[in-house]
Amino acid sequence: MACWLFKSEPDAWSWDQQVAKGDTGEEWGGVRNYQARNNMRAMKIGDRGFFYHSNIGKEVVGIVEVCRESCPDSTTDDPRWDCVWIKAVKPVQQPVTLEQCKQEPGLEKMALVTNTRLSVQPVTDEEWQIVCRMAGVEA
DNA sequence: GCCAACGTTGGC
DNA sequence: GCCAACGTTGGC
Numbered sequence: 613m614a615c616w617l618f619k620s621e622p623d624a625w626s627w628d629q630q631v632a633k634g635d636t637g638e639e640w641g642g643v644r645n646y647q648a649r650n651n652m653r654a655m656k657i658g659d660r661g662f663f664y665h666s667n668i669g670k671e672v673v674g675i676v677e678v679c680r681e682s683c684p685d686s687t688t689d690d691p692r693w694d695c696v697w698i699k700a701v702k703p704v705q706q707p708v709t710l711e712q713c714k715q716e717p718g719l720e721k722m723a724l725v726t727n728t729r730l731s732v733q734p735v736t737d738e739e740w741q742i743v744c745r746m747a748g749v750e751a
Numbered sequence: 752g753c754c755a756a757c758g759t760t761g762g763c
Numbered sequence: 764g765c766c767a768a769c770g771t772t773g774g775c
């Protein structure tokens with residue numbers, strides 16, 4: 613199973629709002645970047661992801677799961693853009709900050725650290741394990 | 752609020 | 764197909 617990371621500015625869409633959607637989840641719309649879109653197209657139902665707060669907090673705050681594979685993005689008529697739906701699985705025990713990730717051995721190549729502007733990123737199995745340990749949650 | 756990094760657009 | 768201009772993201 614592949615792992616991912618979803619960035620959101622909590623001002624625009626926060627973890628609490630995501631949790632409020634329950635198992636129905638929420639469309640991860642509005643992404644207008646090909647790399648991010650391609651990552652979403654590669655996702656399968658059941659794939660796990662980190663939910664990361666950018667700008668404010670700059671930390672991983674929860675675990676999400678893909679609950680619907682990529683389909684047209686309702687926020688645009690442009691057929692180039694589609695997106696998955698994700699639902700909250702559980703919050704992390706301890707948020708993992710960008711600063712911690714930068715300092716953690718094994719996370720030097722994590723996209724969060726090396727490709728700051730990409731809003732939907734792949735996470736390797738190794739990175740997933742490390743961040744889960746730091747967050748105090750089961751991988 | 753600033754700015755660096757990076758992606759996209761459009762003229763040629 | 765190149766590249767300058769422009770827009771956006773996101774860390775600081």
